[in-house]
Every structure is written in structure tokens, then in C-alpha cells.
Amino acid sequence: MSVNEQMVQDIVQGVMAKMQLGADVSGKRGVFQGMEEAIEAAKKAQKYIHSMSIDQREKIITGIRKKTVENAEILARMAVEETGMGNVGHKILKHQLVAEKTPGTEDIKTTAWSGDRGLTLVEMGPFGVIGAITPTTNPSETIICNTIGMLAGGNTVVFSPHPVATKTSIFAVNMLNEASVEAGGPDNIACTVEKPSIENSNIMMKHKDIPLIVATGGPGVVTAVLSSGKRGIGAGAGNPPALVDETADIRKAAEDIVNGCTFDNNLPCIAEKEIVAIDSIADELMNYMINEQGCYLISKEEQDKLTEVVLQNGRLNRKCVGRDAKTLLAMIGIQVDDNIRCITFEGEKEHPLIAEELMMPILGIVRAKDFDDAVEKAVWLEHGNRHSAHIHSKNVDRITQYAKAIDTAILVKNGPSYAALGFGGEGYCTFTIASRTGEGLTSASSFVKRRRCVMTDSLCIR
Ligand code: NAD
Numbered sequence: 001m002s003v004n005e006q007m008v009q010d011i012v013q014g015v016m017a018k019m020q021l022g023a024d025v026s027g028k029r030g031v032f033q034g035m036e037e038a039i040e041a042a043k044k045a046q047k048y049i050h051s052m053s054i055d056q057r058e059k060i061i062t063g064i065r066k067k068t069v070e071n072a073e074i075l076a077r078m079a080v081e082e083t084g085m086g087n088v089g090h091k092i093l094k095h096q097l098v099a100e101k102t103p104g105t106e107d108i109k110t111t112a113w114s115g116d117r118g119l120t121l122v123e124m125g126p127f128g129v130i131g132a133i134t135p136t137t138n139p140s141e142t143i144i145c146n147t148i149g150m151l152a153g154g155n156t157v158v159f160s161p162h163p164v165a166t167k168t169s170i171f172a173v174n175m176l177n178e179a180s181v182e183a184g185g186p187d188n189i190a191c192t193v194e195k196p197s198i199e200n201s202n203i204m205m206k207h208k209d210i211p212l213i214v215a216t217g218g219p220g221v222v223t224a225v226l227s228s229g230k231r232g233i234g235a236g237a238g239n240p241p242a243l244v245d246e247t248a249d250i251r252k253a254a255e256d257i258v259n260g261c262t263f264d265n266n267l268p269c270i271a272e273k274e275i276v277a278i279d280s281i282a283d284e285l286m287n288y289m290i291n292e293q294g295c296y297l298i299s300k301e302e303q304d305k306l307t308e309v310v311l312q313n314g315r316l317n318r319k320c321v322g323r324d325a326k327t328l329l330a331m332i333g334i335q336v337d338d339n340i341r342c343i344t345f346e347g348e349k350e351h352p353l354i355a356e357e358l359m360m361p362i363l364g365i366v367r368a369k370d371f372d373d374a375v376e377k378a379v380w381l382e383h384g385n386r387h388s389a390h391i392h393s394k395n396v397d398r399i400t401q402y403a404k405a406i407d408t409a410i411l412v413k414n415g416p417s418y419a420a421l422g423f424g425g426e427g428y429c430t431f432t433i434a435s436r437t438g439e440g441l442t443s444a445s446s447f448v449k450r451r452r453c454v455m456t457d458s459l460c461i462r
Pocket of ligand 1: 136197216218220431432433
């Protein structure tokens with residue numbers, strides 16, 4: 001088939017898709033009143049996607065990247081306004097990162113064996129319609145990132161977003177479908193419901209046409225998905241410790257850790273949530289944090305007040321999550337300048353502001369007597385999530401010891417946590433890190449089925 005014929009076929013398919021899939025109810029593309037309707041529309045769209053060339057899929061992805069960059073500021077402002085969480089400037093950067101560094105169709109690779117008995121391929125095929133549950137902390141970033149990867153694999157997706165981020169999630173879903181239609185693809189490559197809820201999530205999880213569920217969120221949702229009886233990818237909670245030993249560049253460690261911790265007000269699940277520092281350098285580290293990196297040292301009494309506000313009766317206060325340090329300090333009656341970006345104190349590892357995953361710029365420091373003690377404390381603080389951990393050390397043997405002991409999907413050495421997402425570090429970006437089910441940093445190749453295609457006794461031309 002010549003290139004022109006292929007292009008004509010793609011355009012015709014796009015037009016047919018638009019004619020046959022019907023309009024959604026809210027005026028926004030891909031948004032439906034009921035979950036059943038959303039799944040049905042995504043199913044029809046998937047048939048079109050699967051019949052299109054890979055080149056055409058990639059064109060849609062290129063359109064999504066472009067629109068994400070164009071709408072980065074709108075999406076960032078909308079998410080901060082709607083959820084009350086995070087930082088507009090940092091959210092713009094997160095959208096740019098998703099647009100530029102989420103892998104597309106190039107991530108889907110075929111494996112081949114050829115020899116005397118013929119040719120065997122393992123090819124990656126789509127699951128069909130994937131059900132995806134998304135968090136409040138990176139609402140549109142996760143929706144866009146998931147859609148690029150799932151579409152690259154030939155799937156379409158139905159989202160069940162967190163109700164707190166409904167408006168932002170609907171804006172993102174509409175934008176994704178606009179990009180598809182403008183690139184000659186079908187409407188409804190990504191679908192959702194007007195009013196997201198746990199009930200709608202449950203309908204999606206039990207639906208016969210959803211063979212794979214991808215959950216990005218806290219422990220509750222990951223457990224729900226893994227109990228659904230379906231194949232599940234579970235991207236759950238973390239509580240990443242940053243370990244600092246005496247061989248590190250202490251001044252740089254202070255800068256990197258505070259930069260990582262305060263990025264988007266500590267919302268990323270990979271962000272530094274506490275520090276474990278070896279005794280001999282702990283004071284020096286705190287000194288740099290307080291005097292050069294905008295950290296505010298709180299007293300024992302202030303720690304107690306903050307604990308009461310942040311963990312009301314032991315439950316995480318949603319009104320504190322993703323708020324900046326100035327706002328959090330104001331909640332306990334402390335007024336500070338804009339240059340204060342993080343709250344710090346020294347405490348035992350069991351201190352609730354250290355042991356809990358708070359998702360706000362509070363960085364407690366736990367002192368360790370030596371490296372072995374530091375590793376033990378950091379492993380305890382990670383709570384077996386096997387999600388993310390960080391280390392500042394120049395001793396390769398120690399880094400190896402820590403990596404083996406903590407066994408996380410992500411381990412950043414001598415840099416801020418966001419380097420793990422390809423921001424100031426090598427590698428691709430994702431907003432779904434499946435530590436619990438083992439896929440690690442998900443991408444298109446996480447959302448496909450392996451299929452073996454065998455030709456016996458021919459096609460080997462060696
Ligand atoms: P959350 O667990 O409150 O909500 C996440 C999603 O799950 C939402 O869409 C919510 O509606 C849904 N949900 C919650 N309980 C459910 C249940 N029982 N059944 C069906 N759906 C359910 O989390 P959040 O506050 O939105 O996000 C923060 C959490 O997510 C943190 O723990 C953070 O570490 C984690 N997170 C992990 C990753 C990752 O890639 N591993 C990425 C972002 C956030």
C-alpha cells in the first residue's frame with residue numbers, strides 16, 4: 001500500500017469513527033452520564049484504534065503531546081484551584097514533562113528468534129479497553145500519561161478519577177479526544193463519567209469488557225483492584241526516605257533534598273518525605289537546610305500543634321495535603337516570609353510527622369549512629385511499600401547495600417527525587433509507578449499482552 005492510500009484510509013476511518021460513535025451528554029468529548037455508556041464508547045473507539053496503522057496511532061500521540069504543552073498552564077491552574085493542592089509553576093513543569101518524555105509506540109518492541117526450524121515472534125497486542133483509577137495529587141498528568149501509553153499499545157481507556165478532581169479530569173479527557181479527532185482518529189479514546197464515584201469505580205472494575213485495571217492511588221484502591229478478580233496494575237503509596245551519610249556533598253544534599261521535597265508541595269509519591277542522617281553530619285545538614293534552603297525549624301511544642309492539625313485523631317487532614325509551608329505554619333499561628341519553603345525538626349522515626357506519608361513539605365530528620373543503623377531506620381520508614389528511596393553518598397558499596405536492603409522501584413542517588421521521572425535525570429517519565437505489582441515505572445509496554453507468532457521451517461534466511 002502506498003503512503004497516500006494509507007493516509008486516505010486513515011482519514012476515512014477517522015470520519016467513520018466520528019459518525020458512528022455518537023455524541024456524549026455533557027458537551028465534553030469522552031464524558032458520559034453512566035459508566036456503562038463510557039465503556040461502550042471506549043470499546044467502539046478501540047476497534048478503530050486497533051485497525052489503524054501504528055503510524056496513525058503515533059500521529060494521535062503527537063497531537064496529544066502538542067495539546068498538553070498548549071494547555072499546561074490551564075490544567076495546572078485548574079488542578080490547584082479545584083483540589084486546593086500543589087503549586088501552579090511546578091504543575092506546568094509536570095505537564096511539560098508528561099508531554100515530552102512519556103514513551104509512545106516506540107516502547108512496543110517485538111522479540112524474534114530465527115533458526116533451522118523457522119521464525120518465531122513475540123508481539124505485543126492490546127488488552128482492549130483498560131480501566132484506570134487516578135489520584136487527586138497528579139490528576140491530569142496521570143490521565144494524559146496513562147492515555148499516551150495505553151493508546152500506544154492499541155488500547156482505549158475509561159477513567160475513574162478522584163471526585164475531588166472531576167473538573168480537571170474532564171478537561172483532560174476532552175482534550176485527549178480533541179487531539180485524536182484532529183489527528184484523524186476516533187472520539188472516545190479516553191472516556192469518563194460526569195460524576196466520578198467509588199460506585200462508578202466498582203461498576204468499571206466488575207465490567208466484562210474491562211480486562212485490565214490500572215490503579216494509581218493509596219493503599220485502599222490498590223487493594224480493591226487486586227481483589228477484583230481481574231488483572232491489576234497497582235501503583236500505590238510510598239513514604240520515601242532520603243539517607244545522607246558522611247561521604248556525601250552535604251551542602252548539595254541539603255539543596256537536592258529540599259528541592260525534591262518541596263516540588264509541587266510534596267505531592268509526588270516519589271518525593272522525599274523524611275531524612276535519615278548519620279550523626280556526624282546531621283547538624284551540618286540541618287544548618288544548610290535552615291540557613292540556605294528556606295527550611296523553618298519548629299520546636300517540640302510546635303511539632304505537637306502541627307501534628308494535631310495535620311493528623312486529626314490520627315487521620316490525615318486533606319486540608320493540609322499539598323499546601324505550602326507558609327500556609328501550614330499559619331495554621332498553627334506562625335507567620336513566615338515567602339522564602340520559607342519547608343518545615344523541619346529532629347525526631348525519632350516513630351514520630352507521626354515522620355512515619356506517616358503526609359504529602360506536604362514537612363521534612364523530619366532522624367539521626368542514625370552509623371550507616372547500618374541508617375539503613376535499618378530508612379527501611380522501617382519505607383514501610384515495605386517498595387516504592388521509592390533516595391541516598392546521598394559517594395561510597396558505592398554503601399549505595400549497593402542500601403539498594404538491596406530497601407528494594408524499591410526507584411532509588412535516586414545524589415540528586416532530587418524528581419530526577420527519577422526524567423526531570424534532571426535520564427530516562428522516561430511516568431505518573432504511575434507500580435511498585436506493588438512489580439511493573440515499576442509503567443509505560444506502553446506495561447499495557448500490552450504478549451503473543452507468540454510461529455512459522456515453522458521457513459522464513460529463516462540466514
Ligand atoms: P486515594 O487513594 O484517596 O484515591 C486514589 C483513587 O482511588 C481515586 O480515584 C479514588 O476515588 C479511588 N479510590 C479510593 N478508594 C477506593 C476504593 N476502595 N475503591 C475504588 N476506588 C477507590 O489517593 P489520592 O489522595 O488521590 O492520592 C494520593 C495517594 O496516591 C498517595 O498514597 C500516593 O502515594 C499515591 N500515589 C501513588 C502513585 C504511584 O505511581 N505509585 C502516584 C500518585 C499517587
